[in-house]
Amino acid sequence: MEHQVLLIVGAALAIMIAASVFSRRTGVAAPLLLVGLGIGASYLPGAPEIEIGPELILAGVLPPLLYSSAVNLPVIDFRRNFRLISWLSVVMVIVSAVVIGAVVHWLFPAISFPLAVALGAVVSPTDAVAATAIGRRVGLPPRVMAVLEGESLVNDASALVVLRTAVAGIAATSSFSLGRTALEFGWAVLGALVIGGVVGWLTVLLRQRLDDPVLNTTISFAVPFIAYFPAEELNASGVLAVVVAGLVTGALGSRRFSARDRQNQATTWTTFNFILESGVFLAMGYQLPALVDAARGETTAGELTGLVLVVFALLVLLRFIGLAGPALRDREENKEEVRTRLDQFEEKLDSLTPADDREDARITSARRRLARGRADIDFEEREPITRRGFLIIGWAGMRGVVTVAAAHTIPVGTSHRATVVLAAFLVALITLVLFGLTLPAVIRRMRFPGESSADRHDAFRALLRQVGEDAIDNLGPLESQTIDGEPIDPQLVTKLKDRILPRVLAGVRDAPSIRPDVMEQTVILQLRYLEAMRDALSAERGIGAYSSHTYRKVEAMLDDMEKRLDAS
Structure with a gap:
């Protein structure tokens, strides 16, 4: 049995590498190749049956996957685009999950409302990996890519928080309460922010004092789990705590870690992220035939097709409606008024005479905030998100590894679980095929000006x-x-x-x-x-x-x- 496991792992790694190389040379999305190869592998003679439990996905795969993305996200890009990122990744995720849940439960009464909300939460987060890879190749503006990366990171966490509360509603003996869900969501977010921030800060201080690359790398591997499990024990969101810990580590590490430690961390987590993402899609393709067989016992092909089309249509509609508000608001903003307020603030600072070192430090800090405000205005004028940019953000709404992985966390034994998991996977697959294959042509059509x-x-x-x-x-x-x-x-x-x-x-x-x-x-x-x-x-x-x-x-x-x- 041990030899068989080693053979499976070795073959899986070889398939991941081959799919990645082929994807780079042909432009075909690697997830699609991996799913197809996984399906083919499942039909090989003697192929063993592999069952991946929800606990393994939730506690073993998602924390390091999210941490690897968070630790490499530039904080300056996240700060500058915070309003748009938070709108797309928090507000629109919650709205999408609830709207999809309500519509699916109304059209398919056999699927309970909590399970329908869980389906909405699973399919709501976008995956920026394929979009940014395409964008770098065909000249997508850096700010648009920054929004996609930031949205993808935060909406993973917020979607999993919604999924967690929906799963709690599935398990509850009483009816699903939206008020209780809102309270649980609030505590999950607040507790995760505190725990993730503390874990990130403490582990950075510890790693700063260690001059050993092996120990530093080991601690880096442990951070997502150190953040995840305490948060879960306190009924907060473990995945959001992991994201916060990653953001804190990335922000502080640029100043507190040595060059060697930063390089080791970047290489380690890039490799780990590649293996995890590829492994999830390969495993999903391998399990797809068995999942289809299980879904046949719960629903008809027509009902499953209708469910997938309804969810997909709602996702596309809600995404473009959600982007309309920020697009119109940004066009109405008057940057000259902001400049005038900054000039008035500067005049006030110039009129102040510090009486001691403490006041001088406060004035210096205020001048730094003033300089940052001016830099932000210059950035908005230098790199605005135009209507073409918003169109690309909407078109880049592909679903990926988190959708596939999160669907498996719905408890085994839940009525119509196989139907919902299969529907989530098919929605992710459709978005990858439809948007992934057409996104390069759409970006080229927009003709974004490039920086020389x-x-x-x-x-x-x-x-x-x-x-x-x-x-x-x-x-x-x-x-x-x-x-x-x-x-x-x-x-x-x-x-x-x-x-x-x-x-x-x-x-x-x-x-x-x-x-x-x-x-x-x-x-x-x-x-x-x-x-x-x-x-x-x-x-x-x-x-x-x-x-x-x-x-x-x-x-x-x-x-x-x-x-x-x-x-x-």
Whole structure:
């Protein structure tokens, strides 16, 4: 039996890799390939029957899957698009789940209202993986991709919270109460925010103090489960706690982790995410024939077809209706009024005279908020979401791995469970086929203006120059610095100012040769300036005058410099 399990795992990994390579070369969505290969594998002679329990999906697959997405999401993009992301991923998820639940229960009375709401919750979250992969290839604006990624992350958590309360309603002996569901939803969200934030913060502090890549990677693997299980024990949302922990880790890790730890984390979770997502679709395809057989005993082919078409039509209709409000609101906003308020706020700050250090710190913090407000307005004017952008956001409403995985968490033994799980899978499959295959052509049809490589390079050099100047301003002149209380040798100061430091601040990779007797002092000083540049980058990122891509590029360059200096 052990040999058979190892054979299945090895064959599954080989199929995942082959499907990914074929997808990249042909443009066919990898989930579709995996589902098809899974179906084919289920008909092979001697193919074993595999039963995946809901507990394994809910506690073993979804936490690391959501954490891997959250930890890599740029916080600046999430903040700037928070209003639209929260509208799509929280409000529209709840509305979609309830509307779909009500309509499905009305048209198919055999499906109870709680189970119908569970179906609505399962199919409501979008999956941005395929959409963003296509978008990067054909020139989708970065802000539209940021909205899709942020929506996909948060709506996974909110949909699973709704699913949790709906499943509780299925198990309840009394009738389903919308009021009770709302209260449970509120506590699930509030408790998850607190638990996820605390877990993320504490684990970042612990990993910051460890200088061991093995231990850091091990803790990184444990974080989603450390957040999930305590939240579940307190009747909060474990999956939302995982998302919050991931966002906190990603935000703090950019400043508190070493370059090596950040690189290890990115590689580890990208690999883990690939295996989990591919495995879920492959397993779903493998189980599909058995699921179809089970559904035949509960409903007819006509009823199942009607159910799938009704749910799909409602999803498309609700999504475009939900996007109409933000699209009209954004067009009506007057950015000049916001600029006027910011100018008035600046005049008020200029008139203030700090009486002590505390007031001076408050004024400095207020000026930073002012700069961030101006940067946000500039960003809105530089990268607005036009009607074409909203159309793409609506067209990119594909369902994916979370829909497939979450459907399996509906308790076994529930009446019409197989019908609902199969319907959810077929809806996800239709969206992947219909929207996934047509999205590239729709994006090309929109003809979005692209940012030139020269503009990206200029932004990179400008940000790098700014953080370098800030580092020099913060540390002061080289002549005034000391190492272990001793002044620096004048000849080394001259060499650093004329040859070495300009290369560090400019990000030049090839460092000049240095005599061994001054190497240690040179490395210490370079690391000192590099640390100051990281502080300046973190402060500038808090303002947000540049794109997240530019911040990542400068951070990657600083990481590369840090690794080379550590190896010196």
